[in-house]
Amino acid sequence: MGRKVTLATCSLNQWSLDFEGNLDRILKSVEIAKTQGAKYRLGPELEICGYGCADHFYESDTLLHSFQVLRMLLESPITQDIICDVGMPVMHHNVRYNCRVLFLNRKILLIRPKMLMANHGNYRELRWFSPWNQLRKVEEYFLPRMIQEVTGQETVPFGDCVLSTKDTCIGTEMCAELWNPRSPHIQLGLDGVEIFTNSSASHHELRKADQRVNLVKSATTKSGGIYLYANQRGCDGDRVYYDGCAMVAINGDIVAQGAQFSLNDVEVITATVDLEDVRSYRGELCHEPKPCHRVKVDFSLSTDDDIYLPAHQPITWLFHTAHFGDCDGCHFVFQAGFLLPLSGGVDSSSTACIVNSMCVLLCQAIEDNNSQVLEDVRRVVGEQSYYPQSPRDLCGHIFTTCYMASENSSSDTCNRAKDLSNQIGSTHININxxxxxxxxxxxxxxxxxxxxxxxxxxxxxxxxxxxxxIQARVRMLLAYLFAQLSLWARGKPGGLLVLGSANVDESLTGYFTKYDCSSADINPIGGISKTDLKSFLLYCVEHFQLTALRGILAAPPTAELEPLTDGQVSQTDEADMGMTYSELSVIGRLRKISKCGPFSMFCKLIHMWKDALSPTEVAQKVKHFFRMYSINRHKMTTVTPSYHAESYSPDDNRFDLRPFLYNTRWTWQFRCIDNQVTIKT
Structure with missing residues (x-):
């Protein structure tokens, strides 16, 4: 009897409602998995239709087209002789579920609906799906006629069940279920399930990947077992970025790791693991099983002659630092390139460096013979024979920067913008x-x-x-004018996307002009703090030799909208805001992550800042912040879509659901703070 099994998991760049493209990527992943000897292939959550369909999940078309894709998967010779685990929405008894569909050789083995939903932060699953809350219950699901014609089955098991092959048992988790205190893998492991699978659509946030890795390792440390994790990659039509990180773990050790960021649309990770290692690990554990419904299948994942097949050994997960994540995480869909108002400050320079680092990644992918990336670059550049000679060369073809000077601008910021443009290779324009x-x-x-x-x-x-x-808004108008016509003026086709550069801390207080040059087609840094942006620029100095950034980092942040004093800048951002960027980061996390109102925030900050500020000064900071926040909250309703990278983002389009009309005096809350200050003093 065999003991070693080869399993495949993957990261796919699936797009909402791109049924044809999604089908092709699923088939390619199955083909690669089979080539690498796998007998089981796991894909991301809702991979057939795309995770980000949002209110399109209400449409019967989405369900119909998902089943049409499933039929083509069942009929394809590529999917034969391997258990395929795919994700799609399914309606059962007029209730819509987020499901995994497992099939083998034109037969559907089972349909497993999601039981614990993601419904916080960026997620709204309960808006479109119901959880399957009938623990250990399985019902009959009547297949659509188009599927019956292929499988010859009228009904299949639907519910909380697992798959029992000749040699092992496989149980399913889905994304948020891993993060839940009632994770299914706990009871599955106690009932002898040896392989856990997790199909996920988990978005990237700075410093989040290690949480996933720790959860997967913990899941198999507690009760042993093999864990496969699959994830979505790319944007899927929304403002979050799904960052891959497919992995395989056994008994608390990671044995296979996928890329966190990659330009490859399809990445398949396989691992050969020994079932006997799981059984030995569990030999000393106490089990109190609650029997799972098992669906038996006449199929083996192992072979009888696998004794000389090497098993994957534990590896050390390589984490990106936060500032490296910034440059890798932002890939955009664009026309003929980008235009950025480049002020010579940290924020706009960070946006410029993200475009530069994207060019580095594109050139590296082309050197690695990624034909799809080369095809996309040629389409954007508009030259079918173009081959980038360097990231700087590519940057010159797709990136235009402009310094918009006024009588209040200094020569220092103008020179810093020009120097950075020269180093990254962008086409640079000076505009008065x-x-x-x-x-x-x-x-x-x-x-x-x-x-x-x-x-x-x-x-x-x-x-x-x-x-x-008026200066800020004129810059926005000119940015769009030059984005639309600057290529035309140079005799080239196409237009440019306008990039914004307002960071997450400025958004907290509304420290930007509504409909100024923060209004853009996309804002790559809108979810990133000033602190992380500075770390990112330091990374770019070291790794890309962008020495112009040293002067930018040393200069105090300024909007340069007020008159100069003796030719020097007298206006600074932190003076205007009444607090430092580091203070804003702390306040932002307390407001969103710790869910603090004014009084709770004051109670925490008097301890956190006790060495620097008195209770009275803390009270002034808190009250000033909430006045500015509430006065400017309306700006968040029109904020430029930005890459979600920080868990305290104030973006109310999806993530931060709070009012935009406030009583800005906060009379009750501020009175509570004042009472405490009086008692203290």
Missing amino acids: IDIAVKGILGIFSAVTGRWPQFQANGGSQRENLALQN
Whole structure:
């Protein structure tokens, strides 16, 4: 009797409603798995239709097309002689479920619905699916006629069941079930299930990958077993990025690891593991089984002559640092390239460096003979014979940067922007916006007879703010104009996507002008803190030799919207916001992750900041933040879509569901804080 089994799991770049492309990628993964000797193939969650279909899950078309793809999978010769585990929505008794469908040789073995749903943060599964909450219960599912014609089956098992082959037993988990305190693998392991599979659609956040790895290792440390983890890769049509990390573990050790970030649409990870290692590991454990419903299949994952087949050995997982994740995690769908207003500060420079690092990845993929990447690059560049000579060469073809100067701009920021552009190779433009600003103010003056002044010149605060905002909004208009026509002016086809550069900390307080150059087609850094952006730029200095970034990192952040003093910048971001970026990061995490209102935040910060601030000063910081937050919350309703990378993002489009109309005085909450300050003093 055989003891070693070869199993395959994968990361796929599936797209919502791209049924044809999704089918091709599934078939390719099965083909690779078979080539590598696997007898079982696991794919990502809802891989047939794509995980991010959102309200398209309500449409009968989505269910219909999923079954049409399933039929083609069943009929394909590629899927023969291997157990295929695919994900799709299924409606049972008029209830919609998120399911795994396991099939072998044109027969569906079982359908396993998800039992514990992801319904927080970016996830809304309970909006579209119901959980299967009938533990250990299995019902008959009547197959659609199109499937019956292929399988010859009228019904198949549907529910909380496992697959029993001749040599082992396989049980299913789905994504969030691994993270839940009632994870199915616990009872499955106690009942003798030896192989656990997890089909996931887990998005990337900075510092999140180690949580997944630890959960998978823990799942098999407690009760032994083999764990296969599959994940989605890419964007799937939404603002989150699914980062792969397919893996195989046995008895607490990772034995096979997939890439966290990759340009490959299909990545298959296989591992050969010894079932006897699981049985020996479990020999000393106490079991109290709650029997699972077993679906028997006349099939073996092992062979009788596998004694000389080498088993995979434990490996050490290689984690990316947070700043490396920044540069790898953002791949975009674009027209003929990008345009970025490059100010010479940390934020816009980070966006520029992300594009540069993307060019590095693209060139590396082309050197590795990735024909799909080369085809995509040629399509974007518009030259069918183009072959990038270097990342800098590619950057020059797809990336345009522009410095938009005004009378309030310094030569230092202009030079920093130019130096960075020269080093990464972007096409750089210098634009002076003073004529446009004065023209708009001239229209206002002609109508009202008044000409507003900066505070430095005797104007009011309202005038000062309006004059800053008009500069910022003119930059947005010019950015879109040049994005649409700059290639045309150079005799080239196509347009450019406008990139934004407002970080997550600025979004917390609304420290940006609504509809200014933070309004873009996509904002790569909108979910990343200033602290992580600085770490990323340091990484780029070291690994890409972008020495121009040293001056950018050393300069104080500034919007440069107020008059210069003796030719020098007098306005700084942190002075304008009334707090430092590091303080904002702490406040942001308390607000979102720790779910603190004003009073709870004050109670925590008086201890966290006791060495630097008095209770009265902490109270002032907290109240100032919540005033700014609530006054500017409306800006989050129009914020540019950004790559979700930080768990305290204030983006209310999907992630941060809070009001945008507030009583900005917070009278009750602030009174509670003041009472505590009075008691303390």
